[in-house]
Amino acid sequence: MSTNESDGSEGLLRSIVPPNQIERVFDFCDAHAWKLLAFGAVAGALPPLLGLEQGYYMTVISEMYLFAILALSWDIVGGQTGYPSFGNMAFFGIGAYTTAILVKDFTVAVPLAMVAAGLIAVAFAAIIGAAVLRLRGHYFAIATLGVLLATQQVSRIIEITGGASGKILLDVPPGTVFYYLFFGVLVVEMAVVYYLSNTRFGFILNAIRDDEEKATAMGFNTAYYKTAAWMLAALFTGLAGGTYSLFNTFIDPQTAYNGAWNVELIAMALLGGSGTVAGPVLGAFGLHTVIEYVETAFVGWHLVLLGVVVVVTVIGFPEGIVGTLREYASEMDYYERGGMAAAGDGDSEVIDDE
Amino acid sequence: MAVTQFVVNGLLIGALFAAVAVGFALIWGVVDIINLAHGEMVMLGGYTSYWVLSLITGNAEGTPLLFLATIPAAIAVLYVVGYGLQRTLVSRVIGTDIFLTLLVTFGISIAIQQLAIQAWSANPRSIQVAFGDPSINVVGLVIPKMKLVAFVGAIALTAVLYLFLQRTRTGRAIRAVSQNPEAAALVGIDVEHTRAVTFGISSAIAGGIGAFIATILNIQPQMGLIYTLKSFVIVVFGGVGSIPGALIGGLLLGTVEELTTGFVSSQWTLAVSFTLLIVLLVVKPNGLFGEGAEQ
Numbered sequence: 001m002s003t004n005e006s007d008g009s010e011g012l013l014r015s016i017v018p019p020n021q022i023e024r025v026f027d028f029c030d031a032h033a034w035k036l037l038a039f040g041a042v043a044g045a046l047p048p049l050l051g052l053e054q055g056y057y058m059t060v061i062s063e064m065y066l067f068a069i070l071a072l073s074w075d076i077v078g079g080q081t082g083y084p085s086f087g088n089m090a091f092f093g094i095g096a097y098t099t100a101i102l103v104k105d106f107t108v109a110v111p112l113a114m115v116a117a118g119l120i121a122v123a124f125a126a127i128i129g130a131a132v133l134r135l136r137g138h139y140f141a142i143a144t145l146g147v148l149l150a151t152q153q154v155s156r157i158i159e160i161t162g163g164a165s166g167k168i169l170l171d172v173p174p175g176t177v178f179y180y181l182f183f184g185v186l187v188v189e190m191a192v193v194y195y196l197s198n199t200r201f202g203f204i205l206n207a208i209r210d211d212e213e214k215a216t217a218m219g220f221n222t223a224y225y226k227t228a229a230w231m232l233a234a235l236f237t238g239l240a241g242g243t244y245s246l247f248n249t250f251i252d253p254q255t256a257y258n259g260a261w262n263v264e265l266i267a268m269a270l271l272g273g274s275g276t277v278a279g280p281v282l283g284a285f286g287l288h289t290v291i292e293y294v295e296t297a298f299v300g301w302h303l304v305l306l307g308v309v310v311v312v313t314v315i316g317f318p319e320g321i322v323g324t325l326r327e328y329a330s331e332m333d334y335y336e337r338g339g340m341a342a343a344g345d346g347d348s349e350v351i352d353d354e
Numbered sequence: 355m356a357v358t359q360f361v362v363n364g365l366l367i368g369a370l371f372a373a374v375a376v377g378f379a380l381i382w383g384v385v386d387i388i389n390l391a392h393g394e395m396v397m398l399g400g401y402t403s404y405w406v407l408s409l410i411t412g413n414a415e416g417t418p419l420l421f422l423a424t425i426p427a428a429i430a431v432l433y434v435v436g437y438g439l440q441r442t443l444v445s446r447v448i449g450t451d452i453f454l455t456l457l458v459t460f461g462i463s464i465a466i467q468q469l470a471i472q473a474w475s476a477n478p479r480s481i482q483v484a485f486g487d488p489s490i491n492v493v494g495l496v497i498p499k500m501k502l503v504a505f506v507g508a509i510a511l512t513a514v515l516y517l518f519l520q521r522t523r524t525g526r527a528i529r530a531v532s533q534n535p536e537a538a539a540l541v542g543i544d545v546e547h548t549r550a551v552t553f554g555i556s557s558a559i560a561g562g563i564g565a566f567i568a569t570i571l572n573i574q575p576q577m578g579l580i581y582t583l584k585s586f587v588i589v590v591f592g593g594v595g596s597i598p599g600a601l602i603g604g605l606l607l608g609t610v611e612e613l614t615t616g617f618v619s620s621q622w623t624l625a626v627s628f629t630l631l632i633v634l635l636v637v638k639p640n641g642l643f644g645e646g647a648e649q
Contacts, residue, residue, distance in 0.1 A: 307465025
């Protein structure tokens with residue numbers, strides 16, 4: 001009697017996945033986030049130690065971590081701050097080339113070259129950010145896409161990058177090293193983003209997303225916060241790029257500034273749920289697994305799939321998996337608690353449909 | 355090579371850019387969408403013309419008249435594609451976050467691109483149009499005839515669109531929807547249909563220009579994004595919602611690119627136009643002739 005009419009499928013869903021259970025999982029995750037992260041870090045560090053690595057799967061999992069880093073970095077600005085960048089891969093490319101050039105042409109030690117990749121990407125982000133972060137919406141998205149294509153084109157022309165034919169890097173560390181590198185960066189990044197999302201800094205980023213003018217009117221220096229977030233994203237993306245060029249042992253403008261990857265990582269963040277910590281990471285794991293399968297089973301079709309995934313996600317679940325679940329849980333929670341109050345102590349206020 | 359020669363080349367090519375950008379501006383103004391798949395319409399138009407010509411002559415070569423006869427085919431096919439895209443996919447995200455609309459059109463663009471690679475391979479192709487004498491000389495300037503034909507074609511398509519918007523009933527409906535969709539619906543205009551028609555017309559023009567581009571530059575499945583971004587540069591430069599602005603912006607971009615090619619190197623043209631884009635966006639986001647994005 002107290003159920004509403006649109007209960008057919010939702011009733012089924014509710015009996016399989018009760019919303020209060022989802023709510024409970026979310027509550028649990030929120031309360032124990034740091035322990036879960038530590039547990040995940042230990043669990044993720046184990047497989048190579050136990051000798052479970054098989055060349056191919058090791059590479060696939062390393063790539064999954066790589067994409068998770070990229071998606072989460074995109075989300076710092078795209079999801080938390082609401083500035084949708086189509087040019088994050090510029091940081092990746094700059095990081096990749098920095099490492100490649102330093103290692104190959106200047107014989108700099110590998111760890112130093114990787115750190116330099118992150119720092120140079122941050123410096124580039126600071127300069128570019130001063131210009132593009134003044135733009136909003138359409139203009140910001142297209143300007144960042146322009147930045148990506150311009151840097152790609154410049155890498156294709158100048159000498160030190162090896163031009164269009166790229167750079168080949170031999171003499172790189174073994175695969176397990178990269179597994180730990182990507183994994184380590186991802187864990188650190190998750191910790192940083194999670195920590196920040198509960199600080200004043202994180203709240204201001206979200207305030208910028210929700211209403212930038214109001215945030216400015218409240219006296220926050222939004223330009224400062226936007227640029228800081230943008231540089232943080234560049235740091236992790238640049239580190240990932242710097243690691244990738246050695247991991248891949250080859251780098252050219254097409255792979256370093258891969259525009260399709262840029263869409264891929266946006267799709268991952270959106271699919272998982274942007275504006276959260278777990279969302280982009282889950283999205284990256286899920287989508288990369290599917291893409292990897294399609295790439296091996298139907299060679300050449302994975303970008304078609306990507307296009308379809310993007311369109312379906314955006315039209316069907318703009319909130320992503322985490323966002324949709326959370327919405328479902330909290331919405332149902334409202335009814336559940338209302339209903340329980342009515343049944344439990346017979347509160348006169350809630351008795352309406354008897 | 356004299357500067358005048360580069361400028362003339364630039365203006366000839368620039369008219370093609372301008373006509374593509376006019377379609378892009380039309381969708382932006384009326385449907386309020388940045389169509390990142392606009393360049394793919396250029397690409398599909400080029401391939402349509404290429405295949406129709408191949409079907410008639412056995413290979414992609416033909417007389418000027420035969421080539422011109424394929425243009426209506428490209429226009430018609432792309433009208434249907436554009437109308438269908440708007441009706442089936444794009445209409446579902448109108449009114450949501452603009453970022454989502456960008457992502458949907460980008461998704462469409464990637465999917466079309468990859469399907470085209472599957473269908474036609476990534477090799478560049480071109481249409482050969484046979485002229486008795488390929489170029490004419492005017493006061494020391496060399497003007498390739500095909501470029502001249504394409505220039506006239508591009509200007510003609512832009513002019514026809516302008517007249518269509520100004521003079522016809524549908525054109526008035528389109529302008530009404532661009533100014534105020536709610537009010538347009540109140541006076542009995544089918545807004546959804548009008549938006550789809552706009553999308554169709556805009557794609558059709560891009561398709562027609564794609565056919566011309568196939569005769570002058572190459573066509574290949576991944577060419578689209580460049581044209582989309584060039585359109586964006588031009589529209590930002592000319593101002594959103596201004597056809598004359600887009601025309602001038604296109605001619606200017608073509609000239610800048612040809613001058614870069616002439617004096618620096620053809621490799622730098624893209625880097626120069628994208629840098630120009632970023633500078634323009636930062637300095638003057640409403641464009642030189644713009645009335646602001648709202649209008």
